[in-house]
Structure formats: structure tokens, C-alpha cells
Amino acid sequence: xxxxxxxxxxxxxxxxxxxxxxxxxxxxxxxxxxxxxxxxxxxxxxxxxxxxxxxxxxxxxxxxxxxxxxxxxxxxxxxxxxxxxxxxxxxxxxxxxxxxxxxxxxxxxxxxxxxxxxxxxxxxxxxxxxxxxxxxxxxxxxxxxxxxxxxxxxxxxxxxxxxxxxxxxxxxxxxxxxxxxxxxxxxxxxxxxxxxxxxxxxxxxxxxxxxxxxxxxxxxxxxxxxxxxxxxxxxxxxxxxxxxxxxxxxxxxxxxxxxxxxxxxxxxxxxxxxxxxxxxxxxxxxxxxxxxxxxxxxxxxxxxxxxxxxxxxxxxxxxxxxxxxxxxxxxxxxxxxxxxxxxxxxxxxxxxxxxxxxxxxxxxxxxxxxxxxxxxxxxxxxxxxxxxxxxxxxxxxxxxxxxxxxxxxxxxxxxxxxxxxxxxxxxxxxxxxxxxxxxxxxxxxxxxxxxxxxxxxxxxxxxxxxxxxxxxxxxxxxxxxxxxxxxxxxxxxxxxxxxxxxxxxxxxxxxxxxxxxxxxxxxxxxxxxxxxxxxxxxxxxxxxxxxxxxxxxxxxxxxxxxxxxxxxxxxxxxx
Amino acid sequence: xxxxxxxxxxxxxxxxxxxxxxxxxxxxxxxxxxxxxxxxxxxxxxxxxxxxxxxxxxxxxxxxxxxxxxxxxxxxxxxxxxxxxxxxxxxxxxxxxxxxxxxxxxxxxxxx
Numbered sequence: 001x002x003x004x005x006x007x008x009x010x011x012x013x014x015x016x017x018x019x020x021x022x023x024x025x026x027x028x029x030x031x032x033x034x035x036x037x038x039x040x041x042x043x044x045x046x047x048x049x050x051x052x053x054x055x056x057x058x059x060x061x062x063x064x065x066x067x068x069x070x071x072x073x074x075x076x077x078x079x080x081x082x083x084x085x086x087x088x089x090x091x092x093x094x095x096x097x098x099x100x101x102x103x104x105x106x107x108x109x110x111x112x113x114x115x116x117x118x119x120x121x122x123x124x125x126x127x128x129x130x131x132x133x134x135x136x137x138x139x140x141x142x143x144x145x146x147x148x149x150x151x152x153x154x155x156x157x158x159x160x161x162x163x164x165x166x167x168x169x170x171x172x173x174x175x176x177x178x179x180x181x182x183x184x185x186x187x188x189x190x191x192x193x194x195x196x197x198x199x200x201x202x203x204x205x206x207x208x209x210x211x212x213x214x215x216x217x218x219x220x221x222x223x224x225x226x227x228x229x230x231x232x233x234x235x236x237x238x239x240x241x242x243x244x245x246x247x248x249x250x251x252x253x254x255x256x257x258x259x260x261x262x263x264x265x266x267x268x269x270x271x272x273x274x275x276x277x278x279x280x281x282x283x284x285x286x287x288x289x290x291x292x293x294x295x296x297x298x299x300x301x302x303x304x305x306x307x308x309x310x311x312x313x314x315x316x317x318x319x320x321x322x323x324x325x326x327x328x329x330x331x332x333x334x335x336x337x338x339x340x341x342x343x344x345x346x347x348x349x350x351x352x353x354x355x356x357x358x359x360x361x362x363x364x365x366x367x368x369x370x371x372x373x374x375x376x377x378x379x380x381x382x383x384x385x386x387x388x389x390x391x392x393x394x395x396x397x398x399x400x401x402x403x404x405x406x407x408x409x410x411x412x413x414x415x416x417x418x419x420x421x422x423x424x425x426x427x428x429x430x431x432x433x434x435x436x437x438x439x440x441x442x443x444x445x446x447x448x449x450x451x452x453x454x455x456x457x458x459x460x461x462x463x464x465x466x467x468x469x470x471x472x473x474x475x476x477x478x479x480x481x482x483x484x485x486x487x488x489x490x491x492x493x494x495x496x497x498x499x500x501x502x503x504x505x506x507x508x509x510x511x512x513x514x515x516x517x518x519x520x521x522x523x524x525x526x527x528x529x530x531x532x533x534x535x536x537x538x539x540x541x542x543x544x545x546x547x548x549x550x551x552x553x554x555x556x557x558x559x560x561x562x563x564x565x566x567x568x569x570x571x572x573x574x575x
Numbered sequence: 576x577x578x579x580x581x582x583x584x585x586x587x588x589x590x591x592x593x594x595x596x597x598x599x600x601x602x603x604x605x606x607x608x609x610x611x612x613x614x615x616x617x618x619x620x621x622x623x624x625x626x627x628x629x630x631x632x633x634x635x636x637x638x639x640x641x642x643x644x645x646x647x648x649x650x651x652x653x654x655x656x657x658x659x660x661x662x663x664x665x666x667x668x669x670x671x672x673x674x675x676x677x678x679x680x681x682x683x684x685x686x687x
Contacts, residue, residue, distance in 0.1 A: 075650040083625065083657050090614045090664050286646040302625060326673070329665045336661050340654040347650075476611075549594040555607055556597070556679050 005384050006147030009391035013185070014162045017399050020178050043327050045180050047334030052179030053314060054081070054335075055186050055342060056132070056401035057139035060394050062453030063343075065367035067350025068360060069275050071210070071283035073298060074350070077453055078343035080305025082336060084460075088310040089332040095475045095554040097328065102317055104467055105412060111474045111554075113544040114482030120489045122416040124466045125313045127497060128459050129409035130440045132312070133402060135455040137444035139367065140398045142452075145226065146368045147391050152227075156444050159395070160437045163402045167410070167433050178403070182396040183338065189393020190345040193374040193386040197352055200377040209351045210280030215269045215358050223359040225259045231270040231362055234277070239263050261362075272364025283354065293515040300519035301457060307525060308460030311467025313412070314404035349373060367452050370394070402437075409436035447504055457519075458500040465524035466493035469532050475554055477533075481543055484536025492528020496520045597679065606675050613667050621660055625653065 059081065066074035101107035104125055109118040140155030166178065201207070214234065233248045240246065240262035252273060255261070263269075271277040309315060353360065353369035356376055360366045371394065374386035414422070414432035422428040466489050473480045473488075499520035508514055516523060544550065597603050628649050637645045 072644070072646055072650070075647070079625070079650060079653045079657075082654060083621070086621070086657050086661050086664075087618070089661060090618060094668075284644060286644075299626060306622070306625075326669070329668060333658070333661050333665055336658050340658060343654065344651070548598040552594045552598045552603065555603070555610075556676060 003148040005388050006144075006391055009147070009388040010144065010158065010395050013392045013395040013399065014158070016181065016185075017162060017178055017396075018166055020181050043331040043334055046176070046327075046331045047338055048180035048183045049176045050179075050315075050331065050335045051338040051342070052181070052183035052186070052396075052400045053404040054085075054339070054401070055183065055397055056456065057136045057394070057397050058453040058456035059343070059346065060186060060190070060397035061139055061143070061367045061370050062135070062451060062456065063346035064349035064353065064370045065360075066451060066453050067347050068353040068357075068369050069366045070278060071354075072286050073294070074453075075347055076298060076301055077305065077457070078339075078346060080302055080460075081309070082339045082343060084306050084309025085332060085336055085339065087306050088315070089329065092310045092471050092475065093328060093332070096316060096471070098554055098556070099550070100553075103408065103411060104311070104313060104316065104470075105416060107474065108470065108485065111544065111547075111550055112480070112482040112485055113546060114486075114542075117482045117485050117489075119416060120486045121467070121470070122412045124462070124489060124493045125412045126409055126436075127493070128311070128463050128466075129313050129405045129412075129436065130443070131459040131462060131500065132456060133405050133409075133437070133440035134443050134447070135450075135452045136398050136402050136405075137440055138449055138455075139394070139452045141444065142365065142367055142449070143371060143391065143394045143398075146365070146371045147387070149226075153445055155398075156441050159398045159402055160441055162399055163406050164433060164437060166399075167403055167406050168430055179400045182400040185396045186393045187338075187342055189389045189396070190342070190349070190370070193378075193390055194345050194348055196378050196382070196386060197348075197373060201352060201355075207355060208280075209355050210283045212279065212281040214277060214279050215354070215361060217263045217265060217267050217269060217358060220263065220265050221359055222260060222262045223362055225255045225261065225363055226257055227363070227365070228254070228257050229362075229364050230254050230273040232273050232277070233270040234268050237263065237267045237270070239267070269358050269361050271361050274364050275361060275366070277361075280354075293512065296515050296522065297519045300461075300515075300522035303525060304457060304461040304464045304519070304521035306464075307468040308462075308464035308521070310471055311463030312460075313408035314401070317408065346370070352377075406433055406436045448507070450504060455504070458496075458503065461519070461521040461524065462493060462496045462500060464521045465496040465528050468525060469528040473529070473532055473536075477536075478547055478551060479536055479540065479543065480532065481536045481539045483539040483542055484532045484534075487535040488528045488532025491531040492524050495527060496524040499524070600679075602675060602679050602682070606672065606679065609671050609675065613664070613671070617660060617664065621656070624656065628653070 059078070063074065063077045066077065096107060099107055099110055101110050105118045105121040108121040109115065137156035137159060140159040141152040142155065144150045144155035144158065145152055231253050233250050233253055235250055237248045238245065239248055242260055248270070253270070349370045353366075353373055357369055357372055360369055360372070370390055371387070374390055375383045377383070378386055410429055410432035412432075413435055414428035418428045418431055422431060469488055469492060470485055474485070499517045502509075503517050509517055628646075634645060
């Protein structure tokens with residue numbers, strides 16, 4: 001795609017986001033309270049907004065990239081993202097709404113009556129938020145680079161500036177409208193090009209997506225390497241490198257940015273060393289993906305995704321923008337429908353990418369498959385327009401998820417860390433928003449590029465190992481105490497975070513250690529449960545004094561007029 | 576959640592003691608029991624369904640047509656099953672949970 005089209009797509013998405021945000025602010029200002037305003041939002045709009053917020057870079061780009069490289073096993077990502085919502089609905093959503101807590105730290109404080117538990121929860125919200133923001137920014141860098149050739153830092157900076165403008169301008173008030181728009185943009189941006197891609201594939205006589213053997217270039221292929229990459233050459237290949245004939249011997253080779261490699265038809269595809277090569281046979285079959293212990297890795301991933309959703313800071317607050325529990329349930333059903341429709345598409349892109357853009361296996365930029373496929377298969381103006389559409393959809397994904405996360409993290413930062421140091425709450429929130437973006441941008445620019453969906457999976461693992469036990473035990477087990485909760489959060493959240501840090505900084509390890517570190521949820525989540533229960537049983541003298549009252553509140557109808565005290569979690573956003 | 580308009584005056588705001596009594600009441604126990612009896616087995620069942628469908632590799636690997644194998648069809652089926660379970664839960668909540676919850680509310684607020 002040419003640079004002007006790509007830039008136009010990014011600018012249009014950013015403009016639409018800011019403009020709809022401003023319109024949302026105007027609409028919301030006619031009522032005195034944001035939450036009254038949001039209750040006039042119908043379940044259908046609300047569901048669109050939830051979908052818009054939830055479908056991040058991982059869903060829009062990452063899943064397709066993983067499917068391209070590793071095949072059917074990766075379909076667990078979309079299934080898990082969807083099923084996680086079901087877990088949230090059945091086990092947590094209604095009691096949490098009734099608790100009156102808007103954020104996870106609020107819940108920890110209300111249920112355990114402890115500021116230590118609150119602080120621990122705050123730290124974890126910030127950790128998970130940053131971990132989730134990191135891949136959004138890296139994806140923005142990848143996208144802007146792919147479509148315009150801009151340097152890697154440009155994407156994160158553009159996203160951060162737009163998010164900062166819309167969050168500081170409108171705060172929570174405008175976000176429902178923006179995110180509902182962004183869901184439909186994302187769906188259109190994947191669906192319309194997908195129809196064209198399918199037409200081309202059918203027109204080609206429906207070639208097999210993956211031939212059984214190792215991947216080869218079916219036709220003479222010219223690959224331009226845009227970022228330095230180390231590739232593993234499986235067997236001797238004669239290529240043309242920058243116009244000079246060259247024989248690549250088996251083994252690792254470093255290819256520097258700017259190199260153009262011309263492969264003859266039938267040449268095996270050297271894979272970037274960050275990818276595990278797969279034959280077409282194993283690509284199409286489950287439980288054959290890279291790594292030493294695929295069954296463990298798959299189970300652990302499923303656990304992380306199913307139980308992590310309930311602990312994502314930006315997801316929970318959405319359940320408040322419904323008039324009552326009944327509407328909240330209707331909303332969830334609509335959300336699952338919207339997510340299900342969307343998630344059929346990334347797998348399609350990944351599968352077609354295996355056939356039509358196999359050179360991504362060489363450059364290692366498999367996450368770019370959604371961006372490059374349309375222009376590859378559709379020529380001329382139509383291809384340009386489709387590329388523009390997917391670029392716009394990708395930016396909608398970065399912007400919507402980043403806005404939601406930034407608001408959540410900024411709220412926690414301003415209330416729990418800056419509180420007392422900054423007198424004005426609005427200034428505190430703005431400062432919080434700035435900090436919420438600064439750290440993940442720094443990380444995105446300095447840390448190595450990992451698969452987008454992989455890093456998001458790690459954020460889910462931390463959430464599943466910390467907030468899932470806190471919520472489930474807090475809601476269903478009377479005897480949970482604050483020392484137990486803090487110890488469990490520390491053990492599960494700490495262990496999973498440590499595993500994540502080792503994986504990100506140290507790269508993939510081999511054997512059982514590698515499997516346990518790369519997919520920690522299967523052991524860190526039980527660890528958190530065990531520690532929470534054991535320490536609680538040993539510290540029964542610290543049972544919250546109002547636990548009976550809290551339990552009734554959590555489990556009785558929410559249209560009951562409850563004495564929620566004079567503490568109002570919305571204070572922080574009020575001007 | 577409570578409506579933000581001023582509540583009608585006859586609605587009493589329950590005291591702490593009434594909460595304590597409610598916590599011990601059979602209605603409250605029944606509400607929690609009904610919820611648990613549905614939610615916990617359902618959660619266990621659908622987790623088992625997901626985990627087992629990963630485990631049965633040989634079965635999942637059977638080809639249906641071209642690159643389409645049983646596992647792929649199950650993957651699509653999982654979206655459908657997630658939707659179905661959610662619908663079942665919502666029906667359960669509307670039919671079995673909401674009436675008793677309303678009853679508790681009426682008792683608690685009519686207490687004075």
C-alpha cells in the first residue's frame with residue numbers, strides 16, 4: 001500500500017474517534033451525572049461498546065498471525081476470549097455490580113475492609129494494564145511501519161497522543177459512543193476484505209491452504225526484509241540477494257533491514273528464528289504447535305483466557321452501564337454474539353495468509369498478515385481501498401482498548417498513588433493518564449517484539465492468577481480475610497508476573513521450565529487459590545467486621561436501596 | 576442497582592441488624608443455593624467440554640474435507656456452545672433467581 005492511503009486511514013480513524021468523543025461529551029452533559037446518562041444506553045449499544053473495547057490488537061492482528069504460524073491450536077485464543085465473558089457473567093458480574101464497587105481495588109476494599117488489600121489490588125491493576133497496553137503499542141508500531149514505512153516509534157506515539165486527547169477531553173463520558181463505533185468499524189474492516197479474499201481464493205480453484213510438507217515458496221518470490229531478522233535455513237537454497245546470486249547454507253543467517261531476497265519456486269521457506277517451523281500436516285492438526293509440552297501449554301492457555309477475563313481492569317466497569325441486572329445479562333448475550341461473529345474472521349486471514357503471504361514466516365512479522373493480505377490478493381484501487389479499511393480497523397482496535405485501559409489505570413493511579421500528593425482530582429487524573437501511557441510506551445520502544453496475542457495471553461495469565469481467586473473467593477467464601485487475600489495476590493500475581501518478565505526479557509526457554517514460564521496460569525492460579533485459602537484459615541481474627549452485611553449485599557437483588565456509605569467511586573471523575 | 580431518583584418514601588433502608596437476619600434467613604439460603612446449583616455444575620460442565628475437546632487429539636484430527644478436520648468444526652461449535660450456555664443461564668436467572676430475589680427485597684424493605 002502506498003504511504004498516503006495508509007496515513008489517510010490512520011488520520012480518519014483518529015479524527016472520527018476524537019469527533020465522536022466530543023459529540024458524546026455534549027450528549028452526556030445534558031444530564032447531571034455520567035452514570036444516569038449511560039443508563040439510557042440500550043443493551044445493544046452497550047454490547048457494541050463492550051465489543052469495541054474488548055477487541056484489541058491481539059484479536060484484530062495477533063490471532064491471525066498466530067494462526068498463520070501455528071495453525072488450528074491458536075483458535076483457542078478467540079474461543080477463550082469469548083468464553084471468558086461467560087465466566088465473568090455467570091460467576092462474577094451480578095454480585096460485583098451489587099457490591100457497588102466500580103473497580104477491582106474498590107471491591108477489595110469493600111469486601112475485606114482493608115486498605116492493604118486495596119493497595120495490593122491497585123498495584124496489580126496497574127501491572128495488568130501496562131502488560132496489556134504494551135502489545136497495543138507494539139502493534140501500532142508494526143502497523144504504521146507496514147503501511148507507511150514510518151519508523152517503529154511513530155505508531156505508539158500516534159496512538160498515545162490520540163488516546164490522551166480523547167481521555168483528557170471527554171473522560172469516561174464519551175467512551176461508550178466511541179467504542180460502539182469502533183466495534184462496527186473493526187467488524188466491517190475484517191468482514192468486507194475477507195469476502196473479497198474468499199472470492200479470490202475460490203477464483204483460484206480453492207487451492208489447499210497448507211500442503212502437507214514443510215512450507216515452500218510456490219512461485220518465485222521476492223521478499224524485502226524491513227527489520228533485521230535472524231532466519232534458520234533448513235537446507236541449501238540458491239537465492240538472489242540484492243541482485244547478487246547467493247547460496248544459503250543450512251543454519252542460522254542474519255539478514256539486515258533493506259535486503260531484498262529473491263527465492264526460486266519450490267524453495268523451502270527459511271523461518272525467522274522466533275518461530276517454530278511447522279509442516280502443513282501438523283499446522284492443520286490440533287496439539288502439534290511448537291513447544292515441548294503442547295497439551296500443558298494449551299490447557300494453561302485455556303485457563304488463563306477463561307479465568308483472566310474477569311480480572312481485566314477495563315472490562316468490569318462496563319457492567320455498570322446497564323440499568324439493571326436483567327439488562328446486564330441481555331447485554332452479555334449480545335456481546336457474545338458480536339464477539340462470535342467477529343472471531344470467525346481472524347482465523348480465515350491466518351489460513352489464507354499461510355497460502356498467499358508465506359514470506360511473513362521469513363520476516364517473522366506474522367502479525368502483519370491482516371494488513372498485507374488484501375493488497376496482495378486484490379489489485380488496483382480496490383486493493384488500496386481494502387488495505388485502507390483494515391488499517392483503519394487496526395487503529396480502531398489500538399485506540400479503543402488503549403483508551404479503556406488508560407482510563408482504568410489512570411483512575412487507580414490517581415486515586416491510590418497520587419492521592420494526597422495532588423490536590424485537584426482532575427489534575428491527578430490527568431497526571432495518572434499521562435503516567436498510564438508513559439510506562440508502556442517506554443517498554444514498547446525498548447523491549448523485544450513478541451507476538452501480540454502472546455503478550456496479551458500473559459496479561460490474561462496474571463489476571464487469572466490474581467483477581468480471579470480474589471473475586472471468586474471474595475464473592476462465594478465468607479471466611480476470606482485480608483491477609484489471606486494479600487498473600488494470595490502476592491503469590492499468584494507475583495509468580496505469574498515473574499514468569500512473564502523472564503519470558504519477555506529472556507526469550508523462550510526449552511523443556512518443562514520453558515512451558516511453565518511461557519504459560520504460567522495452570523500453576524500460578526491454583527497457587528493463588530491455595531495460598532489465599534490457607535492464610536485466610538490461619539487469620540480468622542482478621543475477618544472483615546461487616547462480612548455478613550457485605551455477603552447479603554452481594555447476593556440480593558440490586559434494585560434494593562442499600563446503604564452504600566458516603567463513599568462514591570465516581571467522585572474521582574467529577575469536575 | 577438502586578435508581579438514582581429519590582426513592583419513594585415508604586421504602587425503608589434496612590439496618591445492619593436486618594441484614595444479619597437476612598443473611599441467616601431460609602430465603603437467602605435458597606437464593607444462593609439455586610444460584611450455586613446452576614452456576615457451579617454448569618461451569619464445571621463447560622470447562623470439561625472445552626478441556627476434553629482438546630484432549631481427544633486423534634478424534635479431532637480426523638479430516639472432514641480438505642484441510643477441514645473435526646477439531647476445526649468443534650472450534651466453531653464452541654462459539655455456538657458458549658452462546659447457548661449463556662442463553663440457558665439467562666433463562667435460569669429470569670425464571671428462578673429474579674422472583675425469589677424480588678421476594679427478599681420486598682420482605683426487607685417492608686420490614687418497617
